[in-house]
């Protein structure tokens with residue numbers, strides 16, 4: 576293995592197609608992270624729905640509430656298997672946006688609008704428990720106002736950790752071709768911000784330019800973080816994020832390292848195709864967990 580690269584440490588071979596994913600684990604000096612490779616984008620969606628369903632059941636049993644944080648892009652469609660899933664106590668769900676574009680809710684650029692059309696309008700989550708950005712504010716004020724919405728929630732809904740940071744049950748992140756997650760872009764000052772829960776962005780490299788985003792300390796305080804990347808177009812960046820060590824900040828997805836929670840990657844065969852695992856698994860001394 577050339578230096579500067581990270582190798583997977585174990586694997587458990589699933590069927591890939593349909594239900595059981597092919598599962599493998601990477602490890603760095605700080606933690607483990609699990610990578611699930613599904614047979615198709617549709618199977619990624621079903622796996623994701625099961626992940627959310629299980630987290631929801633555990634959180635509602637523990638404290639009577641479940642917090643789910645969404646990012647934008649293709650994620651809403653991927654989550655559509657949640658619609659009609661039996662046994663979800665949706666009245667206890669609270670839904671947030673890890674990043675949002677500073678546009679009216681009616682704009683085609685609005686993550687809220689995208690989520691509402693594809694998912695939120697089709698499930699029985701109380702509307703007052705869906706936390707959208709306030710419209711028509713300068714972006715600095717929109718970020719402060721969104722942080723205010725979070726701060727006003729009591730700890731039974733949104734617990735805090737020892738550092739006073741909010742602990743969301745599940746944060747789901749997409750992955751940009753440049754390695755961005757949420758609206759945290761490579762080599763931008765927001766990556767180092769530790770003084771605010773929600774940050775404004777005025778010149779995003781991905782349009783539209785004005786956005787708000789959770790800060791990394793807030794993302795990394797979550798109980799569970801799912802990173803979702805399906806399709807051939809994600810193959811190169813998935814391999815770089817998982818297996819190539821880069822300068823801190825060059826690939827924001829590499830800075831997703833929960834302080835007390837877990838990270839699970841949701842890939843399909845196409846997005847996982849460049850991973851070294853496929854070469855390593857065929858060697859007889861590769862460690863297997865099952």
Ligand SMILES: O=C(O)[C@H](O)[C@@H](O)[C@H](O)[C@H](O)COP(=O)(O)O
Pocket residue numbers: 646647648649650674675676686748749750751752755756757758781
């Ligand atoms: O609002 C946004 O622009 C996003 O939250 C962004 O971080 C997105 O999740 C990724 O760019 C992946 O998007 P795709 O899944 O559509 O590729």
